[in-house]
Amino acid sequence: MKKDLLLDKTGKMLFWEVIFIVLNAMFFGIFLIFVFSSSGGVVVYEQAYAKQIALIIEEAKPVMEVKLNMEEGMKLAEKNNIDFDEIVKIKNNAVIVKLGRKGGYSYSFFNDVNVTASPDIASNKDYIIKVNA
Amino acid sequence: MLNKKKGGKLISVFWLFVLAIVGVGIAAGVSIYHSAEVDIREIEAGNLYEKISNCIIEQGFLIDDVLKEDFNVSDFFEECKLNEEIFGEGSVFYFNVQILDKSENLIKEIRGGDFSFEGDCEIQEEDEEGGKVTAKYYPKCIRKKETILYYENNEIKEAKLEILTASNQVGKKIFAIG
Known part of the structure; x- marks a missing residue:
């Protein structure tokens, strides 16, 4: 079941898409941390x-x-x-x-x-x- | 011609590029905001002017000591309760007190601090055509001239007092407090 979420219609792994989403999440996470820590004042x-x-x-x-x-x-x-x-x-x-x-x-x-x-x-x-x- | 897969990878490269630009923009904005200085140099120059003015003028009269021959800069610092070391080498302040007679001849001049501020202040003053030079890193200056009275040989005489004060202090972040 779990494996199906990571497979496209043809059964191939959505590897690059997963990497892409993880990188985006990391990017925004890092920037949120930066903004909140800077705004300590x-x-x-x-x-x-x-x-x-x-x-x-x-x-x-x-x-x-x-x-x-x-x-x-x-x-x-x-x-x-x-x-x-x-x-x-x-x-x-x-x-x-x-x-x-x-x-x-x-x-x-x-x-x-x-x-x-x-x-x-x-x-x-x-x-x-x-x-x- | 790119196939769909390669086109997808190319778009994500562009997307990362856009994210990088957005990220740099956010970081730059936050850094600029937090490094913004509150500029109180003009207020400080004004405070210094008031302190000197209130010190040497009493009820419209110049205090007697100022015109004495042996009254020097050190005496001035003591009289006006200014810290002489702060106006020493590398000072961020400057003052120039000039006493002129009715014909604008210099009777006495007392000055202290960074003398180079005199030229910097002149550059920033309005010229005859009403033009003005603004320089962000130059000191902020206050220059005022007024008519005052003084005693000489028991006679009341009129004089002009010109006081120029300047401050270029921006403060500093220190990393070790002793």
Whole structure:
């Protein structure tokens, strides 16, 4: 019975047709995987948050405390097993945002201020940026 | 002339070719989308302008320190709370503060960052005929001129202040965070 499905009217094996369908299925499968894995958004969110925080720091006057909603970023970080307090780092006048396992995104700011960044303990969505003198 | 079998194989070769083109197109589209940069250089240049302007002008008057002979670039960085290292070698920022008298003679000039941005900014400005050059990888610039007052020998004098600020920062992906 099974054999009949793979035979044409003359009883010959539909070899090339089967190969053709399998190749098509593999092709679309690979591309679906590629699209869904790319649309995770880690790179896009890292860039957006780093630039947003750098602008906040540049426009802030000491002493100022800013609470930034990073809900989407924190979800991505959690998915990639990144600790919340590792998401935003301020080093050598640069904001570094890390949401994935492969490094992060760095963006510099030009003012000479002491800045600290830490997750808001009260909520799992916000990050607190403190601009000190 | 091809028989039916060979014709079928030929069509599937074309089909694979079409699939390859579609696949490359999808991959290129997704890659372009995810590599798109959010360009905030103009906002940054604006922020730098505001910071410098608010630093050296108080209620329409130029602060006294700026016109002192011994007031140099390092003093300027300290006064305006700008990080001197960020404006050092390989900087992605630039500023030029020029103080001119009523006859447009230069009284004082203070500048920092990548000096080559000055020329890049000039190229992008509108020429006399209203033409403008746009260059994607050139810095984004803000240039403003305003009339200000200052004290000299207890007299109030008028001057022109021209501030040019530029940013060409695009950020970077880093693979190891120390």
